[in-house]
Every structure is written in structure tokens, then in C-alpha cells.
Amino acid sequence: MSSHASIPHLRIAFIFGFLFALPSQLWAQFDFEKEPINYGENLQHDAVAQLQQQLSNQLSQLNFDEQHGYLKSVLEKLNISPESQVLVYSKTSFQLSRISPRKPRALYFNDDSYVGWVQGGDVVEIMTTDPQHGEVFYTLSQEQNETPRFVQDRGQCITCHASSRTQGVPGGLIRSAFVNASGQPHYGSGTFTTDHSSPFAERWGGWYVTGTHGTMRHMGNVLSLDRDDAENIDRESGANVTDLSQKLNVSPYLTPHSDIVALMVLEHQTQMQNFLTLANFETRMAQHHDQTINMALDRPADHQSDTTRRRIASAGEKLVRSLLFVDEFPLESPVAGTSGFASEFAARGPFDSQQRSLRDFDLQTRLFKYPCSYLIYSDSFDQLPPAVKQYVASRLHEILFGDDMGEDFSHLTAEDRRAIREILQATKPDLWASLDPQP
Structure with missing residues (x-):
């Protein structure tokens, strides 16, 4: 093996941005x-x-x-x-x-x-x-x-x-x-x-x-x-x-x-993934803390504190907002790339019966035609702890079916909500399976 291949001190700061001295x-x-x-x-x-x-x-x-x-x-x-x-x-x-x-x-x-x-x-x-x-x-x-x-x-x-x-x-x-x-x-x-x-x-x-x-x-x-x-x-x-x-x-x-277009997808994806990781970590750490306290206080092992519920809800809400592109900067002019990235990316689906996909680009006034992140199909989403995954699924149901018409999600028109929920029902049918009543 070469000398470079196993240098233990070779630590790469693989940065999509800039290194700063930390406190x-x-x-x-x-x-x-x-x-x-x-x-x-x-x-x-x-x-x-x-x-x-x-x-x-x-x-x-x-x-x-x-x-x-x-x-x-x-x-x-x-x-x-x-x-x-x-x-x-x-x-x-x-x-x-x-x-x-x-x-x-x-x-x-x-x-x-x-x-x-x-x-x-x-x-x-x-x-x-x-x-x-x-x-x-x-x-x-x-x-x-x-x-x-x-x-x-x-x-x-x-x-x-x-x-x-x-x-x-x-x-x-x-x-x-x-x-x-x-x-x-x-x-x-x-x-x-x-x-x-x-x-x-x-x-x-x-x-x-x-x-x-x-x-x-x-x-x-x-x-x-x-x-x-x-x-x-x-x-x-x-x-x-x-x-x-x-x-x-x-x-x-x-x-x-x-x-x-690749740059715009990259900058969405990196922070979207970070919110998925945050929801995972926060839930697991909060539940671990509960388990320790429950054992010390001789409480039922599955007892969930109010603090844990709030931590899960806070991380889950941040994830929901990122999934649905809350506060997305509106494009003032159409955008077009020069490579084959956009066509390759969009072709990956999955598609519903009308050939719609969460990977379909808009690029006229916003990044995607249907503003719900394609990372909802990722292993990071699928393997979220059940408590936060249930929270996110419930909130998506409330928003996309019109039960939450709050200002935060006012960027989603009635047509947006209908299209996104229909695409999700066709391409991710287990998303709302655990909710009662079922959609």
C-alpha cells in the first residue's frame, strides 16, 4: 500500500464553503x-x-x-x-x-x-x-x-x-x-x-x-x-x-x-439533509435522556417527558418547513443550466400515473414545480425514529390536506397542495398509513 493511502493524520475538511477558526x-x-x-x-x-x-x-x-x-x-x-x-x-x-x-x-x-x-x-x-x-x-x-x-x-x-x-x-x-x-x-x-x-x-x-x-x-x-x-x-x-x-x-x-441548476439543487440538498440529521439526533438524544431519568425515578420505561415532546416537535417542525420550501427565494427571471444535469435529475422520478415527480423543475419562479423535497424518498427520511417520523407525517397531512392554512405555508396554493399529496400518495403510499383517520 502506498504511503499516502493510510496516513492517519490526513484529515480532510471537505468543505462546500469556508473554514473558520472555531471557539x-x-x-x-x-x-x-x-x-x-x-x-x-x-x-x-x-x-x-x-x-x-x-x-x-x-x-x-x-x-x-x-x-x-x-x-x-x-x-x-x-x-x-x-x-x-x-x-x-x-x-x-x-x-x-x-x-x-x-x-x-x-x-x-x-x-x-x-x-x-x-x-x-x-x-x-x-x-x-x-x-x-x-x-x-x-x-x-x-x-x-x-x-x-x-x-x-x-x-x-x-x-x-x-x-x-x-x-x-x-x-x-x-x-x-x-x-x-x-x-x-x-x-x-x-x-x-x-x-x-x-x-x-x-x-x-x-x-x-x-x-x-x-x-x-x-x-x-x-x-x-x-x-x-x-x-x-x-x-x-x-x-x-x-x-x-x-x-x-x-x-x-x-x-x-x-x-x-446543479448548484441550486446542491445548496437545497445539503441543508435539507442537515435537517433530517437534526431530527434524527434530537429525537434519539431526547429519548435516551428520558430513559435514563425514567430508570432513576422508577418510572415506566416508555414515559415521555414534556421536554422530549417539545424537542421532537421543534426538530420535526424545522424538517417540515425545509421539506416544503418555506421561505424559498422567488426567482425573478427564468433559470437554465448548460449541462445534462437537469434532465438526468428529473428522469430519476419516481413518477405518479400522470408522470409527475417531485424532481420536476420549475425554474421560472422557483426551483421545483412541486415544492416538496425529493429527499422524502431518502433512507435518512425512512429511517427517522418513529416519534419524529410520525410528527412529520402528521404535519404534512395537515398542511397538504388544508387543515393548516397558516401564513408559514401560504406559498403553497391549493393546486400545489393537491398535486404534492397526490404524488406522495402514489409514490410513497406508506407515508400516512399510520395516521388515523387515513387519507
Whole structure:
């Protein structure tokens, strides 16, 4: 085995945004590293752990090529399309010395895994989702080896990937900043954590963006050249860019794109997954606390405290709001990407009898035609603890069947609610099966 493949101190901060120094108290053990979560222990169910098991049992193998190392093979094994490629040129990765506006880092993703590649990099960086642990971090040496092996991070990554920006759980995030000509962020000018609620004008600083978006303007494709006035960037020159060849040599990358639709999906998905992990962790930790107190007070083992009920409801409500795109920023112009990402993504379904899917894009006034997240089909949703899963299902029923017409969900028209519930009834028939009365 190569020397790079098993370096125990090689801890990748696989960041979709920017590294910050954390308060000293946050370097202590996180609650989720203890019982009942035991974050990162005995991983068996995330995509990388399963692939490693296949490699170890010689049931699969990774192929190496001189230009991209193991990248293409990893994407193939994890079922990640090269069309998902987005490019980030800020120096915000472990391999920052190799990243610049001329040589951006490429990111590729599907519903549960994310792969980072840097030209000439020492490793491929991977973040993948475990239904009970949230996001888990790995690296793979880019030195050719007969027995390539994924190395699991042992805690360094979560010092940045478990903060208020990730809902306090191990998660991913997209960050936007004002970046200078070398790719270094002007941290003093502030940064933005972006998701589907973010104003368009605050998105993608330090990222390349290919696609059209009409009169809307973002922070991508441009540099901040005045250190004393870092926020003064030429947004116009970065707008509606469909060809990156004038900004960098795109030939080393798997595609010439950094697709705007892929970026919008990515920023929704990372925070959506974080809310799923939060609901899981909060419920398990609250119930674990109840079990300890019940034993000490000789109460029935299944007694649930008011505090636990409130914790579950709070986390569940945050999840519901994210699922239904509450506070989504309304698009002011149509958006169109440049790659095959949108068509590939939409084709994955599942579909109802009218060929409708939660993956159908709108891209005229909002991201999706039917604003309910496709991650409702994920293992992370399906494996939520029963108490919070029941809460979420009940709230979705109330909202989609019109029993809750509150202001928070006023963005959902009667037609939206009808379409979403019909799609869910056809494609996720067990969602409301435990509710009484049944829909």
C-alpha cells in the first residue's frame, strides 16, 4: 500500500464553503459523539463503507487513470453522474495550495454522496450520508495502488462541519464569499451560507456558474480585486455565463460546466439533509435522556417527558418547513443550466400515473414545480425514529390536506397542495398509513 493511502493524520475538511477558526469550547467532544449517537463508530451503511467492503472482499475494484486518478471510477461506483459537476475556486479545501481561479476544485454529487477532485491533488475527498450518523467524511489516495482504501476521518472534519451553519450536526454546506485573484476569501467582508432561501445576489461567491438567469445577478464567476473595497465586484461580467473557456482551461475536467441548476439543487440538498440529521439526533438524544431519568425515578420505561415532546416537535417542525420550501427565494427571471444535469435529475422520478415527480423543475419562479423535497424518498427520511417520523407525517397531512392554512405555508396554493399529496400518495403510499383517520 502506498504511503499516502493510510496516513492517519490526513484529515480532510471537505468543505462546500469556508473554514473558520472555531471557539475553543467547540473543540471539545460533541454531544453526538457520545451515547446514543456514537457518531462515526461501526459505519456499515453509508455508500463508501459499503463500497470499501466490496473492495476488501474483492467483489469490486477501482480503476486508475493518469489524468484523474481514481475519480472516474469512484463516481461510477457511487453512481454519481459527471453532469453534476460544479467548480469552486476559493481556497477552502485541505488541498488549498493547488486551488485557484485557474484551477478550481470540482465537486460531483448525487442524493447522498459528494466527491471532490483537485488537479494534481493528493487525495479524492468524499462526504457521504449515513442514515443514522449524518454526513461522514473519507479520503482516497490518488497514488495508484493494488489495494486502494478509503480512509475515514476521525473527527477533524466535524470541527467545521458541525456548527450552527449545519444545524449543529455533521453536515455539508455551501458558502459564498468575496474572493481575490489567488482564490483567497476576504473573510473580513463577510460570507454567506446559502440554501434555497438565500437571496440570489448572495450566492456563489468563489464558484463558477454556467447558465442563464435573466436580470438576476449573483457573486459567481468574478473576483474581488480591491482589498479595501472587497464587496465591490463586477457582477455584470459574471452574469449569464455559458462558456468558461475564457476564464480557465476546462479540458482537465470531466465536463466544461459548473451548472447553475446543479448548484441550486446542491445548496437545497445539503441543508435539507442537515435537517433530517437534526431530527434524527434530537429525537434519539431526547429519548435516551428520558430513559435514563425514567430508570432513576422508577418510572415506566416508555414515559415521555414534556421536554422530549417539545424537542421532537421543534426538530420535526424545522424538517417540515425545509421539506416544503418555506421561505424559498422567488426567482425573478427564468433559470437554465448548460449541462445534462437537469434532465438526468428529473428522469430519476419516481413518477405518479400522470408522470409527475417531485424532481420536476420549475425554474421560472422557483426551483421545483412541486415544492416538496425529493429527499422524502431518502433512507435518512425512512429511517427517522418513529416519534419524529410520525410528527412529520402528521404535519404534512395537515398542511397538504388544508387543515393548516397558516401564513408559514401560504406559498403553497391549493393546486400545489393537491398535486404534492397526490404524488406522495402514489409514490410513497406508506407515508400516512399510520395516521388515523387515513387519507
